[in-house]
Amino acid sequence: MNLVxxxxxxxxxxxxxxxxxxxxxxxxxxxxxxxxxxxxxxxxIELISSHSAAVLFPRPKLLCFSEGRCDADGKGEPEPMExxxxxxxxxxxxxxxxxxxxxxxxxxxxxxQSPYLKAAxxxxxxxxxxxxxxxxxxxxxxxxxxxxxIIGLLELKSRxxxxxxxxxxxxxxxxxxxxx
Numbered sequence: 001m002n003l004v005x006x007x008x009x010x011x012x013x014x015x016x017x018x019x020x021x022x023x024x025x026x027x028x029x030x031x032x033x034x035x036x037x038x039x040x041x042x043x044x045i046e047l048i049s050s051h052s053a054a055v056l057f058p059r060p061k062l063l064c065f066s067e068g069r070c071d072a073d074g075k076g077e078p079e080p081m082e083x084x085x086x087x088x089x090x091x092x093x094x095x096x097x098x099x100x101x102x103x104x105x106x107x108x109x110x111x112x113q114s115p116y117l118k119a120a121x122x123x124x125x126x127x128x129x130x131x132x133x134x135x136x137x138x139x140x141x142x143x144x145x146x147x148x149x150i151i152g153l154l155e156l157k158s159r160x161x162x163x164x165x166x167x168x169x170x171x172x173x174x175x176x177x178x179x180x
Contacts (some may be wrong), residue, residue, distance in 0.1 A: 001157055002095060003030045003150065004044065004053065006117075008102035008110060016177065018147035019101040021169045026162065030150075032101070037113045044098070045116045053096035054121040056149055057111065059089060089122045093156060097123060101146045125152045147173075 005019045012034065022030045033041045047053040098120070100107040111117050125144075144152065147170045154163045 001029055001093075001097070001153065001159075003153070004047075004096065004098045005030065005032045005101040005146065006035050006044070006098050006110070007032050008035050008100075008106040010106065011102050017101070018145045018170065018173065019099070019150075021147050021166060021173060022150045025165060025169060035100075035102075035110050035114070037110075040114065040116060047096060048098075048116050048120040051121055052094070053098055054090055054094045054123040055098045055100070055111075055117055056153070057100070057107075057122050057124065059122075059124045089124055093123055093153065094121070097153065099146055099149055125149065125156075 003022065005023065007017075007019065011017050011019070019032070023032055033044055044053075048055075098117075100110050100117075102110060147166060151163055151166050151170070154166070
């Protein structure tokens, strides 16, 4: 398993960034690329266009309107139905996954403003617990922070030692931030 944290520039210096936990613990299979709308990473685009990687992104909960248009997550402007259907989700976990390391608002913006991300294969965690992330306000229902996504992926791969290590690191991280 290889992970690419496609990190929004504002996320890099946030003290609540949980992606750093995986980057520090497992640099052999987790790396960071800073997202840029105007200068996307060419190697990442190649990975995506060759179907060698998928973007970890939740399946949209669609609300359909009588005129045949749907609104992903019930927010924002409705999208044409064909745009939603074009976002095919893989049923298997690819060797390389791209995680949008950002707030939910920033992650949606990254997806919306990056044609290569929109066109990418997608993979979604199907079984997930509620988020235990408490360090930021305005979290979306069912949304997980970056490290919780990584822990979920490791659980799918039965990598129990890494799950335990990152779960403890996440617990310690939150406890340290809340007491500080």
